[in-house]
Amino acid sequence: MQPSPRATIRDVAARAGVSVATVSKVINDRYGVSEQTAAHVREVIAELGYEASLVAQSLRNHQTNVIGILVADLEPFSAELLKGAGDAIRGTGFELVVYSAGGRVGGHVGWEQRYLSRLSGTLVDGAVLVTPTVVGVNYGAPVVAVDPHTGPAGQPTIDSDNVTGARMATAHLITLGHRRIALLGGRPDLLSAQLRERGFRQAMAAGGLPVEEELVRIGEYDPEVSAAQARLLLALPDRPTAVFAGNDLSAIATMRVADELGLRVPDDLSVVGFDDIPEASQCSPTLTTIRQPIREMGSRAVELLIGLIRGAEEPADTHIMLPTSLVVRNSTRAPAGLPPQDRSTS
Amino acid sequence: MQPSPRATIRDVAARAGVSVATVSKVINDRYGVSEQTAAHVREVIAELGYEASLVAQSLRNHQTNVIGILVADLEPFSAELLKGAGDAIRGTGFELVVYSAGGRVGGHVGWEQRYLSRLSGTLVDGAVLVTPTVVGVNYGAPVVAVDPHTGPAGQPTIDSDNVTGARMATAHLITLGHRRIALLGGRPDLLSAQLRERGFRQAMAAGGLPVEEELVRIGEYDPEVSAAQARLLLALPDRPTAVFAGNDLSAIATMRVADELGLRVPDDLSVVGFDDIPEASQCSPTLTTIRQPIREMGSRAVELLIGLIRGAEEPADTHIMLPTSLVVRNSTRAPAGLPPQDRSTS
DNA sequence: GCTGACAACGAAAACGTTATCGATAACGAT
DNA sequence: ATCGTTATCGATAACGTTTTCGTTGTCAGC
Known part of the structure; x- marks a missing residue:
């Protein structure tokens, strides 16, 4: 018994003894059909x-009524963002489809264009681009960018306050008494990485501390690369007492390397991350980090996008910047020899 | 300058001076158009x-040409599975759309049906159901289930060898010399949890060890719940020297609790997980666990599904069971007082 | 009993494709 | 010249909707 090949609007019309037009009106609550026949049609539909x-x-x-969300890969950040997007889309009548480039982007600028040209106007009404390499292109469909590589220009953009976040993280370490503070930066081509480095330098300057370029490394937001750089940092003759990592993945990798080298966190080394992904509160020790409202970024992105699709005339350079905040957990402490001081900075 | 409203096949036909039928044939490489005109049409298209x-x-x-994949929530397991699915779909001409119930399933049996009725036959050609609560329903479109709640019946199914995996994990602990081994099981309604408990009991029996029901707890595969249960377990007067957790998330939570209580892993407590999610090799200490080929499960699922869509006549009870393997890392060791012995069991 | 207004409904065109099938032309064989 | 064959091409119906607009019926008001 194979299922009957799916009823069409014509079947309903025939069965109810009305025209297809009437059925359509019933479905869409259009004016021009009596409550009586409407009720009957609804019966037949059921x-x-x-x-x-x-x-x-x-x-x-x-x-x-479908919006797409394009991510380069499904790391924890993207996954969290997806959840936020999923929350926001419920009840809007839109469906969410996720396209993942599967991590094979590899610095390839413009990967999102290939996808979008096929999709836009034919499979999706608009799209959220996560960490896009290119902004300002006209895709023929509304697009909003989250945490783009390049500066906000030409396209509505959502990100969080990277500069302030990085400043808070660094200030927290300085307040604890650290003076040799290393930066394990993100991918230099990403705007967020540049901004976080800027915040780091601002805080160091404000604290009257020199930035030793030897202690500024590039971790590329990647666990492997970061681990390698952390190994180098911690092998330095005069090693840093604290590391500010560009994201949580790098921070966790750093803590692992410290563990391997017999250094204890936070006793021998303080570590601060950025993002507050779920893992940050799960790992051991739990990670002091800068919280980005990742889920909210996802929600706001789809809300903004749906607005655009519905015809809202947002200025093209709308830029929503969500606040970041310091979350103090167990991976930071005053350096050895100093009594712990202030624990709250935010 | 708004973008011209997207060219249609008619525009192409007009511009190339041929009929729409011809253009269609060119697009689909159908027989019946000379190489000359085909080339010309292709030019115009470009x-x-x-x-x-x-x-x-x-x-x-x-x-x-779209297949859907339905997940209850985007935890690491689902995310990893998605990557596998994404790998497999590339180059097949299909697109992958992801539907996440957003974690609000909450034991609600049958959540997948609501989605599928709207989707099947109209937006997707088939679907992969991850951890579905219901199998054997006819959705009018091909469906394959991954790691279903109930036993394989009526629907092609993919999972991994849970029983053997759990047996290996437990045997590993027994070989190390542990005798008081706790089980932090998964959600009792999930088939995988039942099978893992079965494997645990088999290994205990094979090792001649009694299962103390006091040491068998339910962690529901959830970090919070598992942490609470772990706290109880480790506060026991005669506490276990080893814990076999139903999944990695639970295992990591257990290690965190141990850390809080001042117990050191693996010196004072050995912990084994299940899944081998990426975090397992990132956390500190790194986690000994049972590796499920999660990505491969995702790949195989979409391959199987595409086969079905293309008309392959798989028997409805196809059941692909992928092997599990023991990955020994740093969270297990012989109990205090015993010299370490065998480290390789698989 | 007419007219006008209004409500309820349906016929048909359109959206952008693809498959079928008939038309035309070219050409070799008879 | 006629026929059959083959290669190339185009007109058209269909897929399942929605919307426009015309048709019909009803009824109030004069």
Whole structure:
């Protein structure tokens, strides 16, 4: 017993003894059909288990009620962002489809364009681009960028306050009494990495501390690369007493390296991360970090996008910047020899 | 300068001086058009930047070339599975759309049905269900289940060898010399949790060890719940020297609790997990665990599904079971007082 | 009993494709 | 010249909707 090949609007019309136009009106709550017949049609619809074909509707209406979200890879940050996007989309009548480039982006600028040209206007009504390498391109469909590589220009953008966050992280370490503070930066081509480095330097300057370039490394936001750099840092003759890592993944990798080398966190080394991904509160020791409201960034992105799709005339350079905050956990402490002082800075 | 409203096949036909039928044939490499005109049409297509409307094609062809993957939530396991699915789908001509229930499933049996009825036959050609609560339902479109709650029945299914995995994990601990071994099980309604408990009991029996029911707890695969249970376990007067956790998330939570209580892993407590999610090799200490080939499970699922969509007549009870393996890292050791022995069991 | 207004409904075009099938032309064989 | 064959191409119906607009019926008001 194979299932009957799916009822169409014509089947419903025939069965209810009305025209397809009437059925359509009932479905869409359009004016011009008596409550009596409407009720009857609804009965038949339920009886047949009819559901309108999204494909046909899309063709007719020139919109698919689907929005796409493009990510380079599904690391914890993207996954968290997806959750936020998923939260925001519920109840809006839109569906969310996720495209992952599967991590094979590899510094390839413009990966998102390949996807979007195929998709836009035919499969999705708009898209959220996560960490796009290119902004300002006209894709023929609304697009909002989250945490883009390049500065906000031409496209609505969402990110968090990277500069202030980095400043808070560094100030926290300085307040604890650290003086030799290393920076394990992100990928230099990413705007967020540049901003975090800027915040770091600002805080160091404000604290009257010189930035020793020897202690500024590039971890590329990647656990492997960061681990290698951490190994170098901690092998230095006059090694840093604290590390500010560009993201939590790097920070966790750093803590692991410290552990391998017999250094205890936070006793021998303080570590601060950035992002506050779920793992930050799970690992041991739990990680002091800068919280980005990742989920909210996801939510706001789809809300903004849906607004654009519905025709809202946002200025092209809308830029939503969400606040960051310091979350103090167990990976930071005053350096050996100093009594612990202030623990709250934010 | 707004973008011209997207070229249609008719525009191409007009510009190239041929009929739409001919253009269609060129696009789909159908027989019946001379190489000359084909070349010319291709030129015009490039010139206009024409891309066929996926929506119109879907309506006409009764297939969307999209497959859906439904997950309850985006925890690390699902995310990893998605990557595998993404790998497998590249180059097949299918697109992958991800639906996440956003974690609000909450033991609600049948959440997947709501989604699928709207989707199948209209937005997707088939679907992969991750950890579905219901199997054997006819959705009118091909479906394959990954790691289902209930036993394999009526639907092609993919999972890993949970029983053997759990047996290996437990045997590893027994070989190290542990005798008081606790089980921090998963959600009792999940088949995988039941099978892992079975494997645990088999290994204990094989080792001649009694299972003390006091040491068998339910962690529900959830970090919070597991942490609470771990606290109880480790506060026991005669506390276990080793814990076999139902998944890595629980194992990591257990290690954190141990840390809080001043117990050192692996010196004072050995911990084994299950899954081998990326975090398992990142945390400190790194986690001894049972590796499930999660990505491969994702790949195999979409391969199987695409086969079904293409008309392959798989028997409805196809059941692919992938092997598990023991990965020994730094969270296990012989109990205090005993010299370390065998470290390799697999 | 007419007219006008209004509510309820349906016929048909359109959205952008693809498949079928008939039309035309070219050409070799009879 | 006629026929059959083959290669190339185009007109058209269909896929399942929505929307426009015309048709019909009803009824109040004169």
